Amino acid sequence: MVSEAVNLEARAERAESRRGLLIGLPTYLYLILFFAIPLGIVVVYSFATRTRTGATALSDWNLDSWARVLDGTALQVSIRSLILAAITTILSLVLSYPFAYWIATRSARMRAFLLVLVMIPFWSNFLVRTYAMKFLMGSEGPLSLISQLLGGPPVRVLFTIWAVLIGLVYGYMPFMILPLYAALERMDWSLVEAARDLYASGWTAFRKVTLPLSMPGVVGGSVLVFIPTLGAYVTPAILGGGKSPLLGELIVSQFLQARNWPYGAALSVAVMAVMLAATVFYFRKGGRTL
Amino acid sequence: MNDGTAPRPLVDRLLAAHGWLVYLFFYAPIVVLTIFSFNDNSRVGVWTKPSLRWYGEMFRNDDIMRAIRSTLIVAAVSTIVSVVLGTAAAISMERFRFRGQRAMDGLLYLPIIIPDVTMAVMMLLFFVQAFDILGGLTGIRLNLGLGTISLAHIAFNISYVAVVVRARLAGMDPHLSEAAADLYATPWQTFRRVTLPLIMPGVAGGALLALTLSLDDVVVTSFVTGPGSTTLPVYVFGLVRREVSPLINAVSTAMLFASILLVGISLGFQRRSGARQGPSDEDEGDANDATTQVVGHLSRVGADSGGL
Amino acid sequence: MGERKGERLSRPAVELVGITKRFGEVVAVDDLELTIGDGEFFSLLGPSGCGKTTTLRMIAGFEYPTEGSLKIHGEEMGLRPPNERPVNTVFQSYALFPHMSVADNIAFGLQMRKVPSAEIESRVSRVLDQVQLRHRADAKPAQLSGGQRQRVALARALVNEPEVLLLDEPLGALDLKLRQNMQVELKELQNRVGITFIYVTHDQEEALTMSDRIGVMDDGRLLQVGTPEEIYERPRSRFVADFIGDINLITGTVSGPDRVRLANGQEIEVRSPGAAGADVTLALRPERLELYDLDEPMPDGHTKLRGKVIRRMYYGDAYFYDVEVGLDHPLEVKEENRPDVETYEMGEETVVCWDPAAVNVVTD
Numbered sequence: 023m024v025s026e027a028v029n030l031e032a033r034a035e036r037a038e039s040r041r042g043l044l045i046g047l048p049t050y051l052y053l054i055l056f057f058a059i060p061l062g063i064v065v066v067y068s069f070a071t072r073t074r075t076g077a078t079a080l081s082d083w084n085l086d087s088w089a090r091v092l093d094g095t096a097l098q099v100s101i102r103s104l105i106l107a108a109i110t111t112i113l114s115l116v117l118s119y120p121f122a123y124w125i126a127t128r129s130a131r132m133r134a135f136l137l138v139l140v141m142i143p144f145w146s147n148f149l150v151r152t153y154a155m156k157f158l159m160g161s162e163g164p165l166s167l168i169s170q171l172l173g174g175p176p177v178r179v180l181f182t183i184w185a186v187l188i189g190l191v192y193g194y195m196p197f198m199i200l201p202l203y204a205a206l207e208r209m210d211w212s213l214v215e216a217a218r219d220l221y222a223s224g225w226t227a228f229r230k231v232t233l234p235l236s237m238p239g240v241v242g243g244s245v246l247v248f249i250p251t252l253g254a255y256v257t258p259a260i261l262g263g264g265k266s267p268l269l270g271e272l273i274v275s276q277f278l279q280a281r282n283w284p285y286g287a288a289l290s291v292a293v294m295a296v297m298l299a300a301t302v303f304y305f306r307k308g309g310r311t312l
Numbered sequence: 313m314n315d316g317t318a319p320r321p322l323v324d325r326l327l328a329a330h331g332w333l334v335y336l337f338f339y340a341p342i343v344v345l346t347i348f349s350f351n352d353n354s355r356v357g358v359w360t361k362p363s364l365r366w367y368g369e370m371f372r373n374d375d376i377m378r379a380i381r382s383t384l385i386v387a388a389v390s391t392i393v394s395v396v397l398g399t400a401a402a403i404s405m406e407r408f409r410f411r412g413q414r415a416m417d418g419l420l421y422l423p424i425i426i427p428d429v430t431m432a433v434m435m436l437l438f439f440v441q442a443f444d445i446l447g448g449l450t451g452i453r454l455n456l457g458l459g460t461i462s463l464a465h466i467a468f469n470i471s472y473v474a475v476v477v478r479a480r481l482a483g484m485d486p487h488l489s490e491a492a493a494d495l496y497a498t499p500w501q502t503f504r505r506v507t508l509p510l511i512m513p514g515v516a517g518g519a520l521l522a523l524t525l526s527l528d529d530v531v532v533t534s535f536v537t538g539p540g541s542t543t544l545p546v547y548v549f550g551l552v553r554r555e556v557s558p559l560i561n562a563v564s565t566a567m568l569f570a571s572i573l574l575v576g577i578s579l580g581f582q583r584r585s586g587a588r589q590g591p592s593d594e595d596e597g598d599a600n601d602a603t604t605q606v607v608g609h610l611s612r613v614g615a616d617s618g619g620l
Numbered sequence: 621m622g623e624r625k626g627e628r629l630s631r632p633a634v635e636l637v638g639i640t641k642r643f644g645e646v647v648a649v650d651d652l653e654l655t656i657g658d659g660e661f662f663s664l665l666g667p668s669g670c671g672k673t674t675t676l677r678m679i680a681g682f683e684y685p686t687e688g689s690l691k692i693h694g695e696e697m698g699l700r701p702p703n704e705r706p707v708n709t710v711f712q713s714y715a716l717f718p719h720m721s722v723a724d725n726i727a728f729g730l731q732m733r734k735v736p737s738a739e740i741e742s743r744v745s746r747v748l749d750q751v752q753l754r755h756r757a758d759a760k761p762a763q764l765s766g767g768q769r770q771r772v773a774l775a776r777a778l779v780n781e782p783e784v785l786l787l788d789e790p791l792g793a794l795d796l797k798l799r800q801n802m803q804v805e806l807k808e809l810q811n812r813v814g815i816t817f818i819y820v821t822h823d824q825e826e827a828l829t830m831s832d833r834i835g836v837m838d839d840g841r842l843l844q845v846g847t848p849e850e851i852y853e854r855p856r857s858r859f860v861a862d863f864i865g866d867i868n869l870i871t872g873t874v875s876g877p878d879r880v881r882l883a884n885g886q887e888i889e890v891r892s893p894g895a896a897g898a899d900v901t902l903a904l905r906p907e908r909l910e911l912y913d914l915d916e917p918m919p920d921g922h923t924k925l926r927g928k929v930i931r932r933m934y935y936g937d938a939y940f941y942d943v944e945v946g947l948d949h950p951l952e953v954k955e956e957n958r959p960d961v962e963t964y965e966m967g968e969e970t971v972v973c974w975d976p977a978a979v980n981v982v983t984d
Contacts, residue, residue, distance in 0.1 A: 030684045030685060030686075030698065030699055031641075031683075031684045031685060031686045033699060034684040034699055037699075038408060038409075039408065039409060039410040039411070040410070041408065041499070042404050042407065042408020042409065042410045043404070043408070043410040043411075043412075045400055045403055045404045045408070046400055046401045046403070046404025046405065046416070048397060048400065049397040049398070049400050049401040049404070049470060049474075050401070050416050050419070052397055052466070052467070052470065053419050053420070053423075053467070053470065054419070056435075056438070056463055056464075056466070056467040057419065057422065057423060057434075057467050058419060059438065060434035060435055060437065060438035061422075061434055063434070063437045063438050063441055064430070064433055064434050064437055067437055117334065120327055120330050120331075121330060121331055121334045123327065124327040124328060124330065124331040125331070127324075127327075136331075138579075139335060140338075141575060141579075142572055142575070143338045143339065143342065145520075145524055145571060145572070145574070145575040146342065146568050146571050146572060147527060147528055147545070147564075147567045147568060147570075147571045148528045149528065149530055149545050149548060149549060149552070149564075149567075150342075150345075150548075150564040150565075150567050150568045150571075151341065151342060151568075153345070153548070153552045153560065153564050154341035154342045154344070154345040154564065154568075155341050156552070156556060157341070157344065157345055157348070157556050157561065158340065158341045158344055158345075160556055162556070163556070164344055164348070192337070192338075192341070195334075195338075224320055224323065249425060249427065250427065250428070252427065253427025253428065253429045253430065255428070255429055255530075255531050256530050256531065256549065259549075259553055260549075260552055260553055269429075270427075270429050270531075273429045273430075273433065274429060274432075274531070277433065277436065277535065283437070286433060287433060287437065290429060290430040290433040290434070291430070293427055293429070293430055294426055294427065294430045297425060297426070297427060298425060301425050485713070485715060487711055487713055487715040488715055488717060490682050490702070490709075490711075490715065491709070491711060491715035491716075491717070492717075492728070492732075493681075493682075493701065493702040493703045494680060494681075494682075494702050494703070494707075494708055494709045494777075495703075495708065495728050495729035495732055495776070495780070496703045496704075496729050496732040496733050496780075497703055497728075497732045498703060498732075501732060505728075506717055509719045510718070510719060
């Protein structure tokens with residue numbers, strides 16, 4: 023009787039475990055089939071050969087594509103993309119933080135209202151928002167006409183890197199605002215009060231209490247902006263005119279015009295690896311700041 | 313927030329000015345676009361008189377109508393499937409422990425981090441290979457089309473749904489499912505009568521997110537699309553790269569307001585199912601919002617765990 | 621279930637044999653042996669972390685024992701999940717379903733067991749009256765006060781007429797007055813319905829006033845089981861003596877068949893102190909000690925120790941004195957505040973006097 027009861031707990035735990043696995047199994051299988059395996063295939067392709075006709079030969083494994091990833095053109099493009107992503111992130115942060123702080127310090131009803139106002143552009147179709155920017159900034163667009171009416175030159179910012187920057191900030195700023203707001207809203211404001219009580223000026227209290235405590239929001243927002251911006255394709259395609267290509271454009275062109283799939287695969291893996299590293303780095307840093 | 317912590321009057325006014333300027337920045341382009349979509353002139357920047365001319369053109373355009381149909385089909389399919397799979401994964405992750413869970417956790421988060429170009433390349437290569445192998449083994453030749461687009465959308469949507477539902481689950485009192493079991497409910501009954509109603513705002517939020525991502529997607533879709541299966545975003549993208557035209561203005565505005573309407577409906581649904589749980593102790597409005605929960609959760613997950 | 625319900629209910633309500641629960645390295649419950657009778661109001665009493673809640677959860681089925689056998693009315697529970705056990709639980713945090721009304725919360729268990737809806741209505745109705753919440757039947761838990769939520773939790777469990785009702789510190793969140801009222805109500809309720817109650821608490825007053833029997837636990841082990849009188853008057857271990865009420869603990873050495881020598885050299889009478897030469901700990905309740913003037917006549921056969929009052933505390937209904945008698949600690953004496961009982965001042969010389977029958981020999 024006693025020995026029968028001995029492994030009760032272990033059996034119960036195993037049954038629970040099995041049930042948990044089963045509930046998620048369809049999902050896990052789906053992701054393995056349609057995500058993990060495709061990822062593997064891309065990695066495999068990066069070692070394949072491009073034939074003269076532009077097809078891919080899954081033999082003659084080599085490191086040519088990877089060598090190209092590290093050479094001049096790709097490197098230039100990568101650096102340009104990194105810098106653009108960094109500037110976009112920093113600019114978004116600088117613009118978003120005061121904004122999020124402002125909303126977080128309003129009354130509850132005002133906050134709800136202001137948040138809805140942020141949500142509307144956030145949830146609006148991304149493509150359309152970017153196009154709206156293009157429409158606004160065009161040399162025949164309304165801004166340009168107003169400028170000309172006032173005696174100035176037509177607006178010629180479109181198809182430059184500046185247009186891309188503005189478009190990226192426009193598109194991704196909500197992703198910076200929301201985590202910042204979430205962090206600020208959750209903060210224990212009585213700590214700020216305590217700092218003020220201990221003779222800290224408003225700015226000092228901000229610097230020493232609010233800013234460090236809102237770090238998770240800063241980290242989260244930065245990741246949510248930097249990552250997609252690094253691999254951005256749609257925004258530069260619409261606003262940049264393709265004159266100085268970025269990573270997204272470079273990769274896509276390998277599958278359209280250039281027909282060099284192994285190289286495209288290698289680039290894709292490289293970009294993903296960098297993003298993974300950036301994410302881990304950001305989170306580790308953000309974690310330690312706490 | 314009280315007088316002891318509110319910003320000083322001057323700072324407050326500056327913050328407010330900055331705030332409204334940001335709103336201006338956000339809304340000016342889309343407001344202008346909307347206004348000009350009702351412009352009668354075929355020259356884009358010059359306003360003549362209001363008319364519905366371009367909306368009429370839009371409805372008469374077969375390509376556009378076909379693209380809308382495709383978009384809706386893919387969005388509906390991918391949303392429904394990813395919500396079911398994503399919710400199941402969330403429950404599996406939050407309420408149970410099993411071997412290999414950490415690996416699955418990583419796998420669940422990856423699609424969120426991956427850039428969409430990489431995702432697009434992944435799916436294209438996968439389908440090409442799969443069709444190759446399938447064709448070789450069985451002689452059946454499959455093609456890229458609405459099916460592959462849906463499969464790809466589901467693949468990235470699952471993770472977003474899972475994150476939102478997990479956030480909601482984590483906030484739920486774990487004793488509630490114990491109480492249900494104590495009151496003779498089987499695990500399925502517990503899920504249906506207790507867990508599901510309580511995570512419904514999260515499920516709705518996840519569904520909205522999945523729907524929006526599907527309707528927004530350009531790159532992944534364009535890689536795995538086939539002839540005749542173009543979706544509206546891809547179609548519009550093709551037009552938009554080259555030019556600015558009043559027809560595009562009309563289509564864009566229509567898309568814009570469709571997405572706003574969707575958000576309104578979903579937020580309304582979330583509020584109502586959240587309200588059915590009775591007045592909560594937290595603030596009205598923002599605390600329940602799935603979006604804020606997602607991004608908050610994402611930021612905290614990373615910061616708390618100190619790494620992935 | 622081959623037997624008829626009447627036969628089953630003549631068995632003890634709960635039998636725990638050799639129950640052990642380990643969480644990794646930590647032993648939460650250590651080789652527990654316990655039999656709880658049918659219709660008893662049984663309390664598991666002990667400090668936080670002593671394993672009482674874990675034991676309760678094992679009876680409910682939320683945890684499974686690492687070792688041992690658990691029977692309810694003679695039936696081995698084994699791996700049976702909570703939804704297949706004839707017990708219901710009142711949780712410490714109440715765990716009311718926030719999205720359901722009070723009436724729906726209460727009806728939940730009946731609905732799960734597919735009781736016909738007419739019967740559900742009448743039973744819920746009756747229970748709502750029993751806990752006086754009929755007027756709030758449609759409210760949501762968030763709209764109720766703490767005391768009301770507690771009653772809903774109780775009603776939700778009772779309406780199912782379980783064989784055993786488990787209560788996990790249900791009154792902890794209530795303020796003092798409400799808690800005292802609820803204690804009386806719960807005891808009366810249990811008397812009326814006759815269901816076995818297993819009540820977990822860390823409040824010894826609660827356990828003493830409400831229980832038919834108490835099981836005192838510490839560090840995963842069941843130290844003593846008995847009626848409140850037994851536990852209080854005749855604690856068998858130092859921990860139990862100390863945990864319940866106030867106690868005087870005196871160390872000494874056995875110096876004869878009925879004698880113990882104390883730290884100050886004095887020898888006193890103690891019934892069956894143990895082996896000669898062994899060290900013993902004696903436990904004495906403050907209210908069994910009396911103070912006398914030096915020249916006052918005292919009962920024969922009573923132990924007498926001289927000392928000086930070094931502290932005096934007034935509690936309204938009683939006086940507590942600390943009297944220094946030359947042992948490692950002063951003795952605490954409780955004297956009722958009555959006109960015929962003399963009071964003593966600080967510094968006064970006095971004699972502490974007690975009946976040897978009041979002395980308990982306790983193990984460590």
